[in-house]
Amino acid sequence: MENRSHALMAGFFTIALLILATVLAIWLGRDKIKRVPYDVVTEMAVSGLNLQAAVRYKGIKVGNVTDIDFDDKNPGQIILRLEILPDAPVTSSTYATLGYQGVTGIAFVQLDDEGTSKQLLVADHNPDVVPRIPMRPGMMQNLEKRGQAILAQTEELARRLNTMLDPANQKSLMTAVENFGQASAAWKALPAKFEPTLARLPELADQAKLTMAEVRTLSANASKLSNNLNQLTSNLQADDGPLARFNLVMDNVGNSLTLDTLPKIQTMTGEAKASLRSFGRLSDSLKDRPQSILFGNPLPAPGPGEPGFVAPK
Structure with missing residues (x-):
């Protein structure tokens, strides 16, 4: 009976010790820092993201993901609830991306800022409304999109290659190869033709x-x-x-x-003109009295007062 009472006391003591240790651990591990809630809205897949996943601002841990849920108002959207330290500089130009840790593939939310705004992101005059941070495609999402584009281009390239290797096209290709071979042979014959010219x-x-x-x-x-x-x-x-x-x-x-x-010529010209006038008068006189050549010119009639003057009647 005494052994049973000792064992019962030891059990109660052990249980009490465990309860006390649990309460002490909870009390010591509780977070006394008041965190600021933010919502991240996205239509992209959040594969690998779990509750209590880390939230990092430029690589520094500033909080955790406390909730992952669908948006009741907009089907297809996912709302991530973030609890972030109040001193984290979350502004209106801050955006979120989905990152992955090393080779483990564990996802976390990466916050970054464009630097275009210095105004802190807060609720608009309503404490019940949680500020929302936009989410952009991360490196993996971009790789996925680019991979799909590369696959589409690869498929298009394969289709074109199949079209080019069609039997009809193969015949044309072989004809082109033969023509190229003939052209190569003709090109080889050119040096022999050019030898005399080169010599x-x-x-x-x-x-x-x-x-x-x-x-x-x-x-x-x-x-x-x-x-x-x-x-x-x-x-x-x-x-x-x-x-x-x-x-x-x-x-x-x-x-x-x-x-x-010129003056001498002018004088001679005047004298010649006078001689010509005299010759003209002589010619006219000879025409009127040819006998004047033999008898000379008649004397002029006497004037008044001269001998032989006869007054006209």
Whole structure:
């Protein structure tokens, strides 16, 4: 009987010790920090994300995921409830992505900020409304989308290859290969045809050198001729050159014609005109009195007061 009472006391003591240790552990492990709730709304899959998953801001743990549920108002959307430390700088430009830890595949929520806003994200004048953080595709989601695009392109490439390897296309391809082989054979025959021309290249090069030498000589002669022409032009255009002297002579000749010859010509012309008038009068007199050649001109009638004057009746 006494052994049973000792065993019962030991059992009660053990149970009491366990209860006390549990209460002490809960009391010591409780979180006294008041956290700020945020909701993350997304239509993407959240595979690998569990309750109490870590929430990291630029790699630093700032909270946990406390709830994962569907949005009753918008079917297809998922709402993640986050409990984040109050000193975390969650702003209006903060966004969330889904990250994965190493090779374990355990998902966590990664917060990042574009830096376009400095205003902290808070509820709009309603403490019952939880602020919402938008979620963007993470690296795995982008890889998945790009992988699907690559698979679609691969399928399109395979389809085109199958189309190209169709029997009808294979025949055309073989014909093209044969034509390429013929063209290659013709190309191989070209060096043999070019050998005579290549053999004459040294001779042509020598002739080209001689031609270039003659061209240089001709250029030098042309340069000398140009210099001589320039010198001749300079001499002709000099102040005491032939052109200047010729201009001076022509000026003297012009002055002589103007001052000496032309007046004499004018005088001679006047005398010739007077002679012609006299000759004209003589001719008219001979026509009227031809006998004047033999007897001379008759005397003029006497005037008043002269001997032989007869007054008219």
